[in-house]
Amino acid sequence: MHRSEKIWLTLSFGMIMAFMIFAGYQAFALEMGPPSHGERIDPQKVDQTAPFDQPGIKQIGENEYEVVMTLQVFSFTPSDIEVPAGSTVHFTLTSKDVVHGFQVAGTNINAMVMPGYVQKITQKFDKAGEYLVLCNEYCGAGHQLMGTTITVK
Amino acid sequence: METVISQTGNASVFKEKANKILGVNLQDAKISKSYLSVAFIALLIGGTLGLLQGLNRAGLLELPSWLNYYQVLTAHGLLLVVVFSATFTIGYFYAGMSHTLGGLLPKVRTMVWIGFWLKIIGVVLVVIPVLMNKASVMYTFYPPMAADPMFYFGLVFVVLGVWMACFGGFIQVANWRKNHKGQHLPIFSFFATGVFVLLVGATAFVAVEVIFMIIPWSLGWVDTINVMVARTLFWAFGHTAVNIWYLTAVSAWYVIVPKVIGGKRWSDLLTRIVVIALVIMNITGGFHHQIVDPGISESVKYMHVFMSLAIGFPSLMTAYAMFAVFEKTARKQGGKGLIGWYKKMPWSDVRFLAPFIAMLAFIPAGAGGIAQTTNQLDQVVHNSMWIVGHFHLTLGMSVAMTFFGISYWLVPYLSKRVLTKGMNQFGVVTTVIWTIGMITMSGAMHTVGLFGSPRRTSYTTYFDNATALSWDPYLIFLAIGGTLLMIAAIMQVYAVFNLMFFAPKGETEFPIAEVEDGEAKTPYWTERWGVWIILMIIVVAMAYVIPLTDFIVNAPPGSPPFKTW
Numbered sequence: 148m149h150r151s152e153k154i155w156l157t158l159s160f161g162m163i164m165a166f167m168i169f170a171g172y173q174a175f176a177l178e179m180g181p182p183s184h185g186e187r188i189d190p191q192k193v194d195q196t197a198p199f200d201q202p203g204i205k206q207i208g209e210n211e212y213e214v215v216m217t218l219q220v221f222s223f224t225p226s227d228i229e230v231p232a233g234s235t236v237h238f239t240l241t242s243k244d245v246v247h248g249f250q251v252a253g254t255n256i257n258a259m260v261m262p263g264y265v266q267k268i269t270q271k272f273d274k275a276g277e278y279l280v281l282c283n284e285y286c287g288a289g290h291q292l293m294g295t296t297i298t299v300k
Numbered sequence: 301m302e303t304v305i306s307q308t309g310n311a312s313v314f315k316e317k318a319n320k321i322l323g324v325n326l327q328d329a330k331i332s333k334s335y336l337s338v339a340f341i342a343l344l345i346g347g348t349l350g351l352l353q354g355l356n357r358a359g360l361l362e363l364p365s366w367l368n369y370y371q372v373l374t375a376h377g378l379l380l381v382v383v384f385s386a387t388f389t390i391g392y393f394y395a396g397m398s399h400t401l402g403g404l405l406p407k408v409r410t411m412v413w414i415g416f417w418l419k420i421i422g423v424v425l426v427v428i429p430v431l432m433n434k435a436s437v438m439y440t441f442y443p444p445m446a447a448d449p450m451f452y453f454g455l456v457f458v459v460l461g462v463w464m465a466c467f468g469g470f471i472q473v474a475n476w477r478k479n480h481k482g483q484h485l486p487i488f489s490f491f492a493t494g495v496f497v498l499l500v501g502a503t504a505f506v507a508v509e510v511i512f513m514i515i516p517w518s519l520g521w522v523d524t525i526n527v528m529v530a531r532t533l534f535w536a537f538g539h540t541a542v543n544i545w546y547l548t549a550v551s552a553w554y555v556i557v558p559k560v561i562g563g564k565r566w567s568d569l570l571t572r573i574v575v576i577a578l579v580i581m582n583i584t585g586g587f588h589h590q591i592v593d594p595g596i597s598e599s600v601k602y603m604h605v606f607m608s609l610a611i612g613f614p615s616l617m618t619a620y621a622m623f624a625v626f627e628k629t630a631r632k633q634g635g636k637g638l639i640g641w642y643k644k645m646p647w648s649d650v651r652f653l654a655p656f657i658a659m660l661a662f663i664p665a666g667a668g669g670i671a672q673t674t675n676q677l678d679q680v681v682h683n684s685m686w687i688v689g690h691f692h693l694t695l696g697m698s699v700a701m702t703f704f705g706i707s708y709w710l711v712p713y714l715s716k717r718v719l720t721k722g723m724n725q726f727g728v729v730t731t732v733i734w735t736i737g738m739i740t741m742s743g744a745m746h747t748v749g750l751f752g753s754p755r756r757t758s759y760t761t762y763f764d765n766a767t768a769l770s771w772d773p774y775l776i777f778l779a780i781g782g783t784l785l786m787i788a789a790i791m792q793v794y795a796v797f798n799l800m801f802f803a804p805k806g807e808t809e810f811p812i813a814e815v816e817d818g819e820a821k822t823p824y825w826t827e828r829w830g831v832w833i834i835l836m837i838i839v840v841a842m843a844y845v846i847p848l849t850d851f852i853v854n855a856p857p858g859s860p861p862f863k864t865w
Binding site for chain 2: 149152155156159160163166167169170171173174175179180181182183184185186187188189190191192220244245246248250251252253255257258259260261262263264265266277278279281282283284285286287288290291292294296
């Protein structure tokens with residue numbers, strides 16, 4: 148093996164290991180892991196199951212809110228959410244029918260929402276403005292209309 | 301190693317020599333020509349559908365209700381990711397197996413023909429419900445969206461067709477090995493074996509998903525389905541499939557391109573190690589499609605970062621190998637200077653230019669892939685247009701352009717015709733148009749994806765939302781790039797059929813490069829396919845037993861079928 152190839156492959160291996168270490172450090176030390184909530188739910192009884200029997204937004208602390216949300220073709224319940232700037236919002240999500248995606252443009256919120264599973268994701272909204280919420284997994288004929296907003300005041 | 305010089309003088313060796321002298325076996329050529337014809341017809345139809353999507357996404361074209369965006373997208377994905385790629389791959393490898401293994405066995409020929417017709421039946425069964433808007437479920441058909449059962453039966457036929465071709469390949473290879481004890485399988489057929497092993501491995505997952513889960517459920521025999529098991533089985537197939545098309549392109553980079561430029565191929569041992577590594581590690585890579593899924597613990601996801609990233613290593617080996625071969629060849633031909641040698645490359649030869657640009661495209665494409673497999677970075681781009689940009693670089697450039705480049709010698713070889721200077725020029729122009737189109741489109745897709753524009757979504761402003769409106773200037777480039785790609789696709793398909801039926805008669809070589817003179821003999825352990833398959837199964841088990849068991853043992857109540865379109 149040529150010396151330059153050894154250098155190249157060592158660098159390649161090093162780069163892959165660096166990605167591994169950074170991904171691990173961010174996931175486990177900084178708690179920036181991807182949304183991975185494990186709770187199960189009966190997808191045909193979402194409306195009768197707490198907390199989704201009462202979807203909505205509620206304040207759970209100073210500058211801290213919980214949004215319990217169901218996703219269904221082709222809407223989010225609740226929609227048009229408003230929170231003050233600087234609040235941390237914990238989203239608790241599930242699907243009432245097919246697979247949906249929960250994405251908020253301009254943030255790192257991006258999670259799959261599967262029927263039968265409860266998904267959780269948290270985001271701090273520092274900057275005021277209107278954020279576009281959209282479904283990013285094809286869910287049917289009206290998929291392109293499945294959007295709403297989060298207004299940060 | 302390709303020219304088998306055996307002293308035994310048995311019939312198969314005679315046939316191999318006859319093959320070299322007389323050119324292609326006509327019966328075998330017919331098989332490959334049929335597969336390639338289907339591939340390029342699929343490219344033309346799939347490409348046209350792609351243009352419709354690009355125009356719609358740019359806000360320039362409203363699709364009629366009888367052919368809506370999601371029908372078009374489902375057909376586009378299936379025709380290009382499944383039909384074009386699979387039929388090209390099989391046609392190409394069968395041509396090479398016939399060439400390097402002394403002609404196909406009669407029973408193998410029968411098998412691959414049965415496979416051909418099974419696939420055709422399958423594709424028809426898939427396309428009918430899509431056209432009737434009864435199966436707008438995309439290439440991924442995630443339950444609990446349920447298409448017409450005919451769609452799933454069609455998929456089963458496609459998979460059975462692929463299996464016939466794969467097992468035909470295994471029989472051919474086993475027969476050659478029996479008659480050539482102690483010899484290395486010719487490198488081209490070594491790649492073919494790897495590809496067929498992976499194809500069987502990958503499609504086994506989707507077969508289980510479709511046959512045992514989706515079909516009984518879509519027929520109403522069972523009420524509900526386990527959506528996470530189905531989704532996980534799908535991705536064990538879905539990502540491996542595209543990596544198989546990539547491995548097919550890689551085979552041409554290692555084996556064909558060096559000969560086209562008048563050089564020798566890269567170290568035989570390292571080439572075989574790359575194939576083995578890609579076979580063992582590939583299937584588990586599919587898991588990175590589930591990085592933001594619920595129900596999978598962070599530790600399992602982290603283990604999969606490693607499993608996915610590991611596949612990058614053989615590709616980085618390939619990157620070095622390719623440029624080393626280029627430089628060596630160019631210097632031998634009088635190329636000088638640190639980088640001045642590049643002037644000696646045959647830039648005006650489409651058989652080199654197309655696969656070369658394909659390789660270049662894999663540099664950003666591979667880098668994007670490494671980003672996407674890393675948990676936090678994936679979360680930024682998951683299901684955004686970035687992903688669409690990514691796989692148009694990998695599949696639309698690295699794979700498709702290599703396939704195009706192959707067609708300029710493979711088709712004339714099969715049809716006993718020649719590539720004229722004019723047709724070569726035509727190919728160069730096609731390559732340039734395709735490159736500009738793909739860079740334009742894919743660049744815009746990557747960019748707008750970072751801003752949050754979602755994939756698989758017809759044109760929308762989300763009720764005149766300012767953020768969504770700000771994406772429009774980028775989406776215009778999807779229409780521009782798509783138009784250029786359509787022009788290039790028509791030119792490419794024209795070239796293929798011209799070379800198949802109208803080009804001047806003559807003999808064209810099947811260009812397989814020789815190893816470097818005086819290269820050390822490759823050790824025989826590379827031929828232990830049984831060991832590689834067992835290792836592959838062990839890696840797959842490490843990756844999938846834990847999450848799948850968890851999904852099955854701790855399953856939530858299942859989901860009934862939905863038709864939401």
